[in-house]
Amino acid sequence: MASQTALEAAYRTLISRGRLSHDNGQAALVSRLAQLQTSLSQPRSKLNAPAPRGVYIYGSVGTGKSRIADLFAATLPAQISRRRIHFHEFMLDVHARLHTARSQSSFRGDPLIQIGMDVRKESQVLCFDEFQVTDIADAMILKRLFSVIWGTGGVLVGTSNRPPEKLYENGLNRDLFVPFIHQIKDRCEVWKMEGQDDYRTKDIDDPADRIEVLFLDHSRFEESLHSQLSGQALQHFEIAVHGNRGFSVSA
Template sequence: MSLTVRHPKVPTERLLAELVPPQHFARESFDTYEPDPAHASQREVRDRLREVADALAAPTRTGGSWWRRRAAASAPAVYLDGGFGVGKTHLLAALAHAVGPERVAYGTFVELTNLVGALGFAATVDALGERRLVCIDEFELDDPGDTVLMSRLLRELADRGVAIAATSNTLPESLGEGRFAAEDFLREIQALAARFEVLRIDGEDHRHRVVTTDAALLDADAVRAAVSARPGGALDDFDALLAHLASVHPSRYGALLDGVDVVGLTGVHGIDRQDVALRFVVLVDRLYDRDVPVVASGDGTDLFTADMLAGGYRKKYFRALSRLAALTSQGAALVAERKA
């Protein structure tokens, strides 16, 4: 199969139904989070989020404007501030699971801005305003327009009594210290800053892994053979796929991968246009969320230019490189298994 022949039509109901914790964290809970005894803040934040979950799980009341104002004033708003690999996403997913999937919308910053692009601002507020809690993973400050949009969205939701929980994104290259400070987050959401409770999580990367951004490249014949051997394999020329992504709204990139369990790319090379690069970043995020291995061939040049890696969107690019390296490592392992 080929991704470039797919033009998914995604109803609003599906876009909203997909706002759940990623597959990596589908079974995580507060009980599966193991705080490091050397860092008391990990246990303290977990216990505080349990309190938030208990408060949000209580029955809600409907009524007049007085009750709505009271709900808005009491709705929790928490920001998990910490370095790479201390369990922020685990705890955010645990909070979502504890409150209940039917009462929570969970997405990354990019997924929620894409949702606004697909539905429109007012429709997004109305849809998310029905939830008890909105979780935003990897809150980003690299695009001023998107930051203003998200700040306005959060304000509208908080005024409706919707609780908010957010984490920051991190640079894979920076490991434990790779975060933007809580002060930056609060400054950018000035109208809501006073409502947010900052929960600082200390600690080292619990996975103790070496983060790589080097994708594992194969030869083109190996890529074709690996994909043809799997019923759920999709094979595409890199340039053709990049061109196709421009014709599909980013909110539908997940649907683009329906039924796909490995992606093969031939002719992978460096990308020199920022709009093209950012669309590919979103696709990599959806591949990573769904644990879809990638097998790729190419010329071995850097995927993103030096200017991109030094510019305002550098966090997005480094995250994509790290995730793509993980996915291509999985793909290379599939090829090795087939040969064994």
């Protein structure tokens, strides 16, 4: 019997402890990501040998995509650098790096090349949660950025609610984004997460235990808000935004 990977061992342990229930769709994904763990752990025979293909995972909400991806990232061998991050947060970081690069007096050429190299040096494996593209600023830079990351041996494992061809659907200048979709399909196996159960609500035995609060009457909402906040002192906060700017709020 072949030895199991750390991911497979962790998954089976969670099932045996009742933390997870066996699910065929999740088990199949664990097996596929275990193969990727094995490939990443093996030394590359040649310096220019291509990195293994990543996995782009999509499917309905609540099917366990993120849970398994979390487990994959957490059980990667220590020598494999990884970054587990929400895709939107990653793009905010990229835009911050772009701003820093362009504000330097020595700025020349396309800063995304150096940013891509820096991202790759920091992490061999990028694990994205909630991969979606809705912003034209993101859409226009992804191909250039990931050409560098993939070209230098980076590996992507991402989860999304939609397949690659549905990313940035009906977006402005989408034809300029389509080449990145082709890149995803070339550098990642596109994996559809099977399953109908929404595991976000599995632990709720009785639907009556769920508490939902809906405010349909604005006046009652304001009364409720006033009763909760009356007598409370306002606190002042400074919220940082990109470009070394910020604005003050009181709450």
